[in-house]
Every structure is written in structure tokens, then in C-alpha cells.
Amino acid sequence: MTYAVSIPENGTFDAWRDAARRAISHEIPPEEIEWNGSRGLFETMPLPEVPGPHAARVPPAFIEFARSVIWHSALDRLALLYRALWRLDRCDGEPLAPVDPLGRKLMLMQKSVRRDIHKMHAFVRFRELSSPGPRRRFAAWFEPSHNTLEPGSSFFADRFADMDWTIATPRLTACFVDGALTFGPGASKPELPDDAAETLWATYFTNIFNPARIKLNAMQSEMPKKYWHNLPETRLIPQMLAEAEARVQRMHDAGLSAPRVGSATISDRYRASLPQAAEQVSTLEEAREAALQCRRCGLCEAATQTVWGEGAQDAALMIVGEQPGDREDLEGRPFTGPAGQLLRELIANAHVDAKALWLTNAVKHFKFSPRGKRRLHRNPDRGEITHCRWWLGLELALVKPRITLALGASAAFALTDDSRPMAERRGGIELGLHGGPVLISWHPSYILRIRDPDESKAARHSLARDLEKALRMSGVLPCQGNREGVE
Template identity: 45%
Template sequence: MVTVVLEGRGDLTEWREAARSLLLAHTTPQTVDWRCRNESAGDLFEPAVEALEGPIAGAGAAPTFAVPKVFLSLAQAVICHRDPARFQLLYRVLFRLQAERTLLEVLSDADVAQLHAMEKSVRRDCHKMTAFVRFKEIDTERGHARRRFLAWFEPDHHIVARTAPFFQRRFTDMDWIIATPKGTAAWDGGALTVSAEPAENPMLTDATDALWRTYFSNIFNPARLKVKMMMTEMPKKYWKNLPEAALIPGLIAGAEASVVAMAERAASEAPLFHQRLQAAAQAEPEIARPPAGTLEELREEARHCTRCALHCSATQTVFGEGPQDASIMIVGEQPGDQEDLAGRPFVGPAGAVFNAVSQEAGLERQSTYVTNAVKHFKYEPRGKRRIHQKPNIGEVQHCKWWLTRELALIKPKLVVAMGSTALMALTDSRQRLADLRGQMLQLGGGQSLLVTVHPAYLLRIQDEARRHEEMARFRSDMARAADFGRKTPVDISREQRTVRSG
């Protein structure tokens, strides 16, 4: 049996050096007795054991093994745990890793589970230290320009050295000492020093104690009180060193009465500033409404659209744009992220493709009316991004009310449906877009309909050869639309008769 005596105050280096020596000597975990120095005196009747101080003789200096980085990360936390069994656990896992390289991936393993449980306990203790340390100002020494503060904290584990850098970064502009039963950390503006020697509670009080109590009593909300949750986040063992904790029993006991009093004090009338805002709004000159029966009137009306729930999350209504007498009307699916922000259709990546291809095909956007089947951006938030979502049938039907009025005002000779959503909005058809692609169909009122893909579809094609092929087909569709726009009513009528007779 080999006994290893360590200081056991959160220093990974001393354990690592001993563990390396033991491992190089192929010492099994069952033959090692790990102890802390303050526990190593033992019992008078305990058999004598061999104490390891430094490397084992004959073990060699160069290590011949490796461990995963995740083990070292876990070990740095677990070594701070107060349980004396942590040394044996770490060495047992280290020994097993030499034969079981993926051991740490087996979270159901008893040793691995215990390792993670200890790491979590240390991490939680560090968090509580950063939350519950209360600095108190002490007298500044003569000739010392910086203010000096002292705090007392009682951690569960040996975390002083692990947590001290947080306080150095946060309170670098003042001198401070954090004293605990498991060591002390100090910062003087130039150097951070940490000692493992236990300290005694200085029992200090100062004027900030009253400030803490005032702050806590004002942020305490009796209407949202959950005692069990509060006790989880602010365990009772920390209360004796928190000046505000003395208020907690009274605040809990009076919570119900406080809620009743809050309800009685609730405002029965709108605040004065609300009345002033209403008066200012009524005093503003009324803005002239756009002429009746124009696109401007329809656009202003659509700006306040609440026909479906999409308006709740969208930035604004994205209405169509273009001349009211346009002979060609382009109908897309819905605005995207950039269109939603700009308030204009086809200004994003898909719009850039549409503009470039249309120009090559001889279709001028300035003389074309461009709009969407759905006027609000539908998306799913993912972090800081807004991911496009396809409108459902109900949302398309709600927005068809606007599209029908646009068609009635503009009276285009040709309507180009770009994408399946636009096709469904214009025809109520559920046919596959691929079956109608490139075809010239008939709408009511003598208008023709050309079906093609949406430019966004072209951007999603990964295969380069197929993307070139689909881009050429889209260019051909736009060229056909441009040619149709140049035809006379007689030519169009003749072509429609030919389509019907065929």
C-alpha cells in the first residue's frame, strides 16, 4: 500500500505530479491511499504506511501516456471539491482512461457520473461566491490613495484561487481582500495574491449594509414570491453573511398583505402623460388622404392591415410598387428579411437575381408592377437571425384580398406568378408548379398568366450545372414576359383564341 499525502487545497499540480509518478509505476488505484496533510497524522493503532513525497523511485521522468483535454478540465474543478475521495476518484478515472479511451463519453458510468457531480457542485459554489460576496470598506492607510475593502465568505469547497480572477477583473479599481475559512485572496492594483491558509471572520459592518437592505426591500416583489425557488437561488446557509437576509422572514410573512395593498393602490385612471399624448395627437393637423381609387390609397390602407396574425411580428407591410398602368404584373411569394426592413418588394438576394435576369431579358422593372402574394414577412427567430417560413393556406387566403384589389386597379395584360404560393393565390389551384412551368394560362378579365419559379429557388440550387440550366429557363420565361408586354391587344386576342382552340 502506498500513501500519498497532499495539501488538498485545490491545487491540481500536486495531485498531477503524484498521479503521474504512480501511473508510470503501473500502480493500481486499489493500492493507493490518498490523504490530506491535516488528516495524515492517523490513529495511534493504525498500521504504518509509506508516504509519497515527490516521484516514485525508478518511475522515470518522461511521461509515456496521454489523457483527453476534457479530463484535465474536469480535474481542475474536481480537485477543488472538499470530499477527500476526490483524489482516489480522479486517479481511478485516470488509470481507467489508459485502457478505456472513450470512458468520459459514458455518462452512465458510476465514476464519470460522480466526476461530473463534483464538478457541478464546485461550479455552483463558484457562482454563489460571485453572487454573495459583500465588500465592506476599511480604513485606508496613510499615504494610500486607493480605497480598501474587505469581504468574508464561507465557501463549501476550495474555490478561492479558482474564483479570485473574477473579482480582479470586476473590481480592479480598488484594493480588496476576500477572507474565507479555506483561504484568502487579495488585490492591490498590481498583483493578485492567494493564500490557502484559513482566515477568521472579521465581523465587520459599514454603511453599505443599510444600502443592501434598502435595495433588497425595493426589488422584492411579493406578487411573484416563490419561496422554494428563492431558497434554491439564495440558500439559507449564506444568510448570516448577507446584511439584506435579515429582512427575508418579514418580507415573506407580509407578502400576502403587500399584494392586497398593491392591488388597492393600482391606478384607476390613465397617467397624466397619457392625457398629454392624446391631446397632442388631436392637435396635430390632419394629413390629407390619398385620392380615392388609387394605388396610394390602397397602399395606405394596407399599411394598417391586421387581417392575419403575421402583422404581429413583421416590421411593416410590404406593398407592391410600380406604375398603375403597368402592362405586366409580377407576383412573388412573400417579403424576406431585407424587404421587411426596407418596406419594398424584391430588394434582397432574390430581388437582385430578378433584377439582373429581367434586365438581360429586356424586361424593365421600372415599367413593371412588382408585388407579393403575402404582404408581411413570416419567419422563425434563431438567435439574431430571422429564418424564412412559407405562408400557410389561411395566410395566403387572407392576403388574397389585397392582391385582388391590386389586379383590379392595375388591369395588367400579363401576370407572372413566381413560385407555388403566388400560383395558388392567383388561381386557387393546388397543381404542381413544375407541371405548369412556362405555360401561358388565362385569368378572369382577359388577363394572361405565365407561371415560373421564384428567384429564391435558383439561389438554393447547390449543383452548378443544374443552377445554370434553371437560370437559363428563368431567363427564357422573363424574355417571354417581355415579348408579351410589347404585343398589341389584337395580337393578344389572336393568341388567346389560338390557345382556346388548341
């Protein structure tokens, strides 16, 4: 018997979650459910309205994961999510891990949805309408690749709370009136009036255009051509590109004269005197030697030395922290300070030798502020993390770990380019920029800073569980049917 499930266009996730919960409670296998007419070849019947006796439990990370994937435009997304739920309930492998074909497909869908929401936030262009009341009114037309208007509209509701606005898409329309956000059917592209602000925006866009830095592939990667026909500024791009060479020449002719001899700062001369780091390396030892000469950012000028990773060169698990601390900077080894000692203690408690793993940091130099005789830790900024990502990429390419454990926000950003808060990501597995799975967890230093004993104990327990999960997924520890879950 095949069960038919119809999921509405609006409130999709809540409707799917309710249907999936009822289906799994009756232990209905994935192949017996037709989601929104995905098959339509057999007689169907509706799902039972009353929940069954089976109380399914799944990892809490799956709920947030499904809440993102559900907005993908693929017709089989609902069926794929239910298949993952079915396997989780039965401890059938790791269906959310990138090493699993189903998990990799779902993670790519999640990444595509997040990118689509980001593009909507960047490329929606409002035009002002006449308003009968005191609140200004605006409207916009957008064509997302996925069904992302519903999850993406809260951004505009927060940012433009004092205005009324409408965003129309082919599938759904969002209306924000008097502070209330509602959704209605999709629409065709409306005729919107000209907006005087567009002339101002075009003038600004033209003046910030730097013809000396044209990289068409990079530009189209950030602003894909499919969005151009709805963006007023893109009408200017062909002419600006045509005039780029002449503008570069004018900039060159108007440039400053050469600086006088000796005017370079001490730091510039110091950095120029350092040997160049090799761009091509084939072994971890060659990479370490090159990293010792690194001057990709200014952190090398104050730090004692580069702190390279250490451990097994073919480690199945790589653990990535934020940056070296004071003690690591002096010793030249990662994870030797208080936070590192806590991590090594947890590794030992799991009956694993730390030498069997690869331990490293997202940033290879210690960033600090001097306070008397002390050097106080400072978090690396995005630019420093991005500059150092080249070295981390080398480690990943040469070690080739099966899974990477990211400790803290800096490591998570370095590996995934995602800066969402740690609280909503801890314990989850994400797709790294290198194409491999990344498990997100707390940094030991965060645990050491927690003053409340119960909170500290809970955070330490979470890190220990994440470490054990990473060890099992990598094969360092044998797998077992061990899972935690909430409905």
C-alpha cells in the same frame, strides 16, 4: 506497497497533476496510492521523483474536467480522478460519461463545484476598511461548500482591480494587494466594521422586492439558507414576507383601470385567437400536434410554422441544433438547409441512416430579420431558448436517447443551462438538465462561415469525430478502442 501522496491546499490542481503524471508513468494502479491520508492503514512510501517509461496519453477534455473537479470538498476526489485517468489510459470504458458510475459521480461533483463558485460570486459581501494609501481596502467573509476560493477569486481580481481586498474562508484566504493575488491559510470569521453602503443596499433590496411573486422554494434554491447569516439583506426577508399580503393589496388598490375595448395590440389578439397547446402529452405525435399550436414566445408570430423533430422514435442518439433556418421554416423539417446538408453528409459518411437518429432543434421557430426579399438568420436569445426548453424536454422524455449531441452554443445552453464559450467545451461530455450525457460540438453553420480553408477543414474534422464518438457511445456504431490524447 502503498504510495503516499500529499497535495497542498494551495495550487492543488498543479500538484495533483504532477503526482498523477509520475504515478501513471510508473503504471502504479489506483489501489496502491494513498492520497492525503485517505487510507492510512499500511506502510507507505513516496512516489518516485523521476518519471517512468510509460508515456500516458489522455483526452484533452480530461485536463479541464479534472481542473474543475479537483476543488470539490470530497476526500476521495483525488483518488477518483486518478482512477478515471488510469481507465482512460487503458481504454477501460468511458469513465467520463454519465452512463458510467464513476463518470456520473465525477460529473455531479463538477456541477456542484461550478454552482458553488457561482454562489460565491453572487453572495460575497465586502465591507470597507480604513486605508493608509490611495487604494481603497475591503474585506469579506465567506463559507463555501467546496474549496472554491482559489478558482473563484479571479472574478473579483478582474472586477475590482483598482481596490485592495481580502476574502477569508475557513480553509483559505485570498488577498489582492496592488494588483497581485496571493493565498494564505484559512481564518475564523473576522470582526468587520459596519458599512454605510449596506443601508443603501438594504433600501434598494426592499424596494425591488415584489410581494406578488413570492415563491419561497425558488428563492431558497437560488439563495440557500446556509448563506443567509452572512448576507445583510436577508435580515429584511422575514418582515417583508410578513407584510407581503398587505403590500399586494395596496398594489391592487393602486392599480390602473381596465384598458378600453379594442386597445389590445394586433399581435396580442392574434395570439389569443390561437388554440391552446396541450400541457399533457404521452406520444411524440401528440407532442408534435401541440407544438404546432405553440405560442410560448413571440417567434411563432413571424415564422411560417413550427419545425418539430424527426427520426426514430426510440433513437439511441438525439442530435440537437440551434433553430430552423429559412429552408427548414418553409419545409417544416429540421436540418434541410446548407448546414443540415453538411450534417447529413457526415452522418452518411459514418455509414449511418439519419432516419435511425432523432434530429431536432433547441428552438422550434425560425427567428430572422427581413432584408428585402431575404430573411436573415438571428440567434435566439436566452428567454426564447428557455421558453422552448419545455418542448425539447418532451422530446428527451419520449425518445429517451442514450446520449445527446448538442451542436452549437444555443443547443448546449438549452441542454445544460451552461453558457461557457464553445471553444473550451467542444468535444467534452457534460451532464444535461434531463440527467443524461450531452456531447458538445460545433454547429455545421459555424463551419460553413469559416473562410480559412484549413480552419474550416479542421472544424469539419472535429465535428465528424464528435459525431462518430456519439454514434459509438449510443451503440448505433460498435465501440472500438479508439482515442485521441495529449498529455
